[in-house]
Amino acid sequence: MRDENGTRPDWAPPVLRGERLEAGLRTLELEVRRRLDGLLQGNHLGLVPGPGSEPGEARPYQPGDDVRRMDWAVTARTTVPHIRETVADRELETWVVADLSASLDFGTALCEKRDLVVCAIAALAHLTAAGGGNRLGALIANGAQTTRIPARGGLAHVRGLVRRVATTPRAPEGTRGDLAAAIEQLRRPPRRRGLAVVVSDFLGDTAWQRPLRALSARHDLIGVEIVDPRDVDLPEVGTVVLADPETGRQREVHASPLLRKEFAAAAQAHRDQVAAALRKAGAAHLVLRTDSDWIADTVRFVVARKRRWSGGVA
Template sequence: MTGKAAEGKAERRGVTAERPRWAPPILQGERMEAGLRLLELDVRRKLDGLLQGNHLGLVPGPGSEPGEARTYQPGDDVRRMDWAVTARTTVPHIRETVADRELETWLVVDLSASLDFGTAACEKRDLVVAAVAAVAHLTGGGGNRIGAVIATGERTVRLPARGGLAHARGLVRQVAETPRAPEGTRGDLAEAVEQLRRPPRRRGLAVVISDFLGPTTWQRPLRALSARHDLVAIEILDPRDIDLPDIGTVVLADPETGRQREVHASALLRKEFGAAAAEHRAEVASAVRRAGGGHLVLRTDSDWIADTVRFVVSRKRRWSGGVA
């Protein structure tokens, strides 16, 4: 069962009564304005505080200008191998690159119906908005620009890449205020990635934010995207995406097709569900790895700020030749 199954309409929209301190703010209805202000404060205060002493950013060095060669370290991107130096020294070397003065970041934001779901501290949709805010903060400043392709399955909105704090705030707000897709509307992540690829853009950073559930038809366009841009894939997960609890008889609903099915959550079914979910997650991780991208997993039952910090620090250590 690798489809986008949800445990009934009530659980799709609901979250636990007690929200942990690390949970992203609720961004719905009358709470939208206050929630956006709180989210910005959380991102600025917590990311800056936890990353103190580390250069902020998701692109810690690579760019389009050639730099110095250094000895290859396990985990380095083999696409940066310097074969001329390797041949002269008989020791594998890679070519460092100098970051461009201005970085252009593009987001592919998946807001299909399967993201309107959450059983822990928040909905997956709330984590998408939080991830967008974090990327905007980590890549902002210095003349950098950020744009987005927002896809719900019902429609796709393209926001041009521009610089400045006002534009970044407007982009986060646009994502948060994007209307939910009607139930039964199927999303198409592959098409959203293709829309970012064409027309070709200057080399920069591409960030794909999705739960990556359903068919993996996005693998080929993702590899094509990474051939021109540095790639980061942010996978948004809820515990019920990977584990079916012992809750007896339950109605499972696929929000992207509208199909429903009543099943009994037997031990065998839960085991098969968990195995299928683990296999799908492994396939997603493998596809991102083959594309040469970074892979950040954010969960509705985990501290998303701490997970983001660990990812950024690990990414910088890997690029600098240290142990991740």
Template sequence: MIPAGATPSGVTPARTEAVLSRLQLLVTRKLDGLLQGDYVGLLPGPGSEAGESREYLPGDDVRRMDWPVTARTTLPHVRRTVADRELETWLAIDLSASLDFGTARMLKRDLVVAAAAAMTHLTVRGGNRVGAVIGTGDPARGAGIVRMPARPGRKEAQALMRAVARTGTRPGRSDLGALIDALNRPPRRRGVAVVISDFLAPPPQWGRPLRKLAVRHDVLAVEVVDPRELELPDVGVLAVVDPETGQLHEVQTADPRLRRRYAEAAAAQRAEIAHELRAAGAAHLRLRTDSDWLLDIVRFVAGQRHARTRGTVRAPRPAWVEGGAR
């Protein structure tokens, strides 16, 4: 919902260039050096390509046992892994009408573009390839999915971000399940998949495609939230309009019971979203329009690294590599 009379953000070339220039400066200054090595990312770990074998040592992952060598030598061996020389990252970006909403520092749409810029910056170096699929609204109303092929290089990444920022939205909600499934078909090389959305669509719609995606790729889900989606302020009668359907509603926010029920329903909805993301095996990053999103990304990266160092998080089959080839 957005306040009645408010208009969604306009997507003009001048505004796009100004926003992207500022984003590039912010991301470069604050995220450069955050992760060291040739391959950087939010899900650090060993490589995914098979390498040489060595004798088993206590603490080695038994899932990497090299049984043929073990049988020949009668001593347990494990297979080392090396990093892929080229990482392929795909972004699934939800730009449905519900993203044209914001009551704090920025619109949710602007935060989606910022998150996409940060993910692109973290993965594009070293000849890595970045591509995107974008959902622009309800397919029944003439919208659909825009595909941008994965290409290496910073210039290509900047062109991709300009295209994302200039993509307009149409009425209706994108089919988030179909958007995620666009990364499953056709099958792509193993890599990283980043899904950026407010995830307001019913979890049964997108949960299964996300689980299928996580079988082959490392998945990062970036959830974009505005504080007014979590609780209502006490401002009397508030006229709001649904950006996806155009329906107008009047809400009496002075009623404390209404505000309490709203907050409880919103908390339950977010808990269901978090549960579905965990069940799919996706890393979950929540960004809010009223907080420092770059600081949230830095904290998320540090938390992921610390948890894996201490062994408190089950390491998934990784595709992003910390420290380059091993």
């Protein structure tokens, strides 16, 4: 896969399959370290820069504060709304839901969407599991099976987890993914407060909204949406065959200007619905595209979160 000039950009994700898997994983780790190390000032505070689980001092409520941190005892005593500050934990536990259902076995730009899932998890691991005592776990779901990797710390564990995601078998054609079920598995049993990250293309229905909202009661949330250009726009090539990899159904259509316009409108409406659902669940929203510099997009996302938590304008 090449860009419009016929060359592969330096920021393109490495090939993560077959004989090139091990070399690709080494290249990915080096690239993530090189471009994300500057964001590690303050340890994991780049992704979870505020709430912890230890109670701190109370202060008057201000518009925009999380009402779940309301200190009702102080509020009743002073008759002025107060919230209870919390002290950030010294150790962070991060859990990732990696959606590798059949719709992610697809890509028309610089990589397949499932490659970008691996890249996103490698970046998140570097940003959250680099500090002493921090732990990373994962639920990997391809529709046919769900694999749970316990949360542990250490570089060897992180490398093994990323490799496990990269080597997860593709589901048989016609296997429908169930993102809602994977998120529900993350909820039970309840875990200590930490960071929960869902990496998916979020195509299909939005039944995952309810379990995701339930997660927000205990965890900070990040939704990483993986997008390919053909998810949002049909090519102007005449007759095309549209296939649903999760049902196996195919349909041949003529990509007329009207059909392309209607497809783009429907795709944008679905993406708006996904963004609204993540927002209602209290999740931060990171979009990574197969035709874009995914590390630069990640950097902008983390910097914006730091600014918001420090009181600046994103």
